[in-house]
Amino acid sequence: MSFLNSMNISASALTAQRQRLDIISENVANIDTTRTEAGGPYRRKMVVFEDKAGDVSFKDSLNQAILEKDEDGKMIRRDYSPGVRVSGIIEDQSDFKTEYNPEHPDADANGYVRLPNVNMLEETIDSMAATRSYQANVTVLNAVKMMAQKALEIGK
Known part of the structure; x- marks a missing residue:
């Protein structure tokens, strides 16, 4: 996996978690x-995530991550955009x-x-989980950046 793919995956996760935090903030703001x-x-809203690739099997994902040869023997890589996206925002139908x-x-x-069917405890826990996920993806981005810098230093 290339450095840019790693960065794209983390960037998509950062965007998705930011939107999740926005929805949590909206829920808390409308608690009364x-x-x-x-x-x-007001009905509580929730974010639904999905794989950016859509309906791709594990086998297809693995094949897309590996370089393959075409009919002429040239190495090719299938167009594949890994990551996560928000597929929708749904309303909680609880009483x-x-x-x-x-x-x-x-x-x-x-x-x-x-x-409203908004529970402050649930919103707090969801916001903590989203914040932790956001922090983890920032850490991944920083690690990829450091690896890229070290790779450039080797070439000096």
Whole structure:
């Protein structure tokens, strides 16, 4: 695997984790939002990741990573862009929390208010995981950069 492929993989992961952190921030910001444009309470959003290559088997991935010979005997490499991307942002369909507060403007006839299905503990754990993943990919980028610098020094 070339240095640039390694950097592209880490860069795609950094972009995906940044978007994950943006969605987590949106969830936390709307933890008390009882009325949205759609009419109900805010629904927690989650990021879905997928392999950039799409529906490629392990065998195909391995073959794409190895140089092959074409009909003329020349070494070729298939076009393959490894990494991760955000395939979508989905809403958590779990039930809303309810709270008895008859004075709230969004309370129903029985005095209950439907609150968003955002759990601060889950959001904190998700943000910690995303931050750790982001840090790990920054470490990978720095290691690849150092290896490239050392390789250039050997050529002096």
